[in-house]
Amino acid sequence: MNNLRIITPGWFTIIQDRGRKGAQRAGLTEGGAADEHAYLWANKLLDNPMNAACLEVLMGNFEAVLSADALLSVTGADLEFSINGQPAENWSTHPVQAGDRIEFRRPLNGLRAYLGVAGGWLTPELFSSRSVVTREGLGGLDGGPLREHDELPFGPQQATFRRQLAPRYIPDYSSPLTLRLVPCYQHDLFSPQDRRRFSSEEYRISQRIDRMGYRLEGPVITPEVGGIISEGIALGAVQVPRDGQPIVLLRDRQTIGGYPKIGCVSSLGCSQLAQRGPGAPIQFEFVTLESVQAERLLFNRFFAASQWHSSGEELVWP
Amino acid sequence: MSDSTMRVEAVSEDTAMIRFGDTISEALIPQIVALEKRIEQRLGPLVIDLVPSYTTLLVHYDLNRADFRHVLRELRHLVADLEAHPEDAPAGRQVEIPVWYDPTVGYDLEALAERHELSVDEVIGIHSGKSYQVFAIGFNPGFGFLGRVDDRIATPRHKSPREAIDPGSVGIADAQTAIYPRLSPGGWQIIGRSPQLMFDPEQDPAHASLLQVGDTVTFRPIDRDTFISLGGQL
Incomplete structure (x- = not known):
């Protein structure tokens, strides 16, 4: 089997696809x-199925060698990606050969890079997903982040092409972020003053961030009650514990929880948040359900219907 | 069940919340489970995931196939259908969990008995003397929140959680009881340990968790030898 052999595993590198669907009632985290956004592009660049597994590389310090020729793609954070020591373009495909050495060194813009391969990384599936949820110790090779000497299998190379995404589709992860959220859940348990403060003043990302959630620092908001009956938590739910500092819940959130929630951030907003690190400014904007649905549907349609131009460098709307 | 008590709300671009009531009640669980099954049967491909919990059912749907208005209409239809045919509501399964109640593995058993001015045997008798309903699954894969614990032994969590609770540990937190499926931190009062495997990742998602919301659980006291022979780990 062709494989990618890990020399330096990085700070926290894990296999991810779109996550585990239909298993939350067993208490399994969704993951993904x-x-x-960047993950889907990594697959689109390769004509992969949308659910093909990619490597999610956090902040770099990652080095690996290929045992066979392969077609790779790189998207997401700029982690100073290189092939055999030569800098290589982000948001691009890269035909590579057996013995080539690839590296992600350090974060220049954003936190998480995605490394795709034609056909996806073929690690074992668990509940129809290859995603790793380290808190549960499930998925991937051993339920944890990659380790030295791990070998990631991939299929035989089928085609070789060079593609690069047009700059207008590439987000700048260092730009100020406004998260659009739907008022829902216990929104009404927050006073009108708190809601206004929450959506008009600035928050900053704290040091306490991970794939479960991002804890923010800023104006304290206090709901009428400190706890609620535990209920299912949607992606992007903004939970407010007793200290009044909001936490945006992301892919590795628990399935149920008992803290009041003031709203739900759009899925595309969650993607952008996951690329920001401590200190980055965050604004919240309450919007209608219809507006976030329309935003996501437009993205989905564009993604499903758009095709690569024959030059391979441009996407066109059919 | 009536429309007046059940509410459907949008919570995110592709998720709806159905609220069955505002207080925890054993009577709500069969309704939640019945609606969950009907949603699966009738709306199959529209639905990505369902999360039942105490008084609610979270419905994650496929935005490419349905928007909230459509989901709302379908859910109302299913509720009306359920009201018209309540006899179709499925009963949860009966699950018996063997437990070795002993201070060796039940770190808090003696202190809990003392606190409530009961003997250890009385605590065991009370805990294993009734059946419990599964109100929710969460915190960890296969972790079921069971209620209600008899008032005589209901006990708050430890103020600071233990760093590691062994798999199979049976605990009490306020009026709830649970079995820890895997090694994890936790603040529950531990009164015994079960040899029963609570979560099996080799199974399909519908059967990976031994417990499901709506099941009825009873605890059967066993001795040390039985605990060991059933595969229990010390």
Whole structure:
């Protein structure tokens, strides 16, 4: 079997696809690529199925060698990607050969890069997903992040092409982020003043961030009650514990929880948040359900219907 | 069940919440489970995931196939259908869990008995003397929240959680009881340990968790030898 042999595993490198669907009632976390937007592009660049597994590389310090020729793609954070020591373009495909050495060194813009391969990384599936949820110790090779000497299998190379995404589709992860959210859940348990403060003043990302959630720092908001009857938690739910500092819940959130929630951030907003690190400014904007649905549907349609131009460098709307 | 008590709300671009009531009640669980089954049967491909919990059912749907208005209409239809044919509501399964109640593995058993001015045997008798309903699954894969624990032994969590609770540990937190499926931190009062495997990742998602919301659970006291012979780990 062709494989990618890990020399330096990085700070926290894990296999991700779109996550585990239909198993939350067993208490299983959804998981999935923290930046779904960049992850989907990594597969689109390769004509992969949308659910093909990619590597999610956090902040770099990653080095690996290929045992066979392969067609790779790189998207997401700029982690100073290189092939055999030569800098290589982000948001591009890269035909590579057996013995080539690839590296992600350090974060220049964003936190998480996605490394795709034609056909996807073929690690074992669990509940129809290859996603790793380290808190549960499930998925991937051993339920944890990659380790030295791990070998990631991939299928035989079928085609070789060079593609690069047009700059207008590439987000700048260092730009200020406004998260659009739907008022829902216990929104009404927050005073009108708190709601206004929450959506008009600035928050900053704290040091306490991971794939489960991003804890923010800023104006304290206090719901009428400290706890609620535990209920299912949707992606992007903004939970407010007793200290009044909001937490945006992401892919590795628990399935149910008992803290009040003031709203739900759009899925595309969650992707952008997952690329920001401590200190980055965040604004919240309440919007209608219809507006976030329309935003996501437009993205989905564009993604499903768009095709690569014959030059391979441009996407066109059919 | 009536429309007046059940509410459907949008919570995100592809998720709806059905609220069955505002207080925890054993009577709500069969309704939640019945609606969950009907949603699966009738709306199959529209639905990505369902999360029942105490008084609610979270419905994650496929935005490419349905928007909230459509989902709302379908859910109302299913509720009306359920009201018209309540006899179709499925009963949850009966699950018996063997437990070795002993201070060796039940770190808090003696202190809990003392706190409530009961003997250890009385605590065991009370805990294993009734059946419990599964109100929710969460916290960890296969972790079922069971209620209600008899008032005589209901006990709050430890103020600071233990770093590691052994798999199979049976605990009490307020009026709830649970079995820890795997090694994890936790603040529950541990009174015994079960040899029963609570979560099996080799199974399909519908059967990976031994417990499901709506099941009825009873605890059967066993001795050390039985615990060991059933595969229990010390």
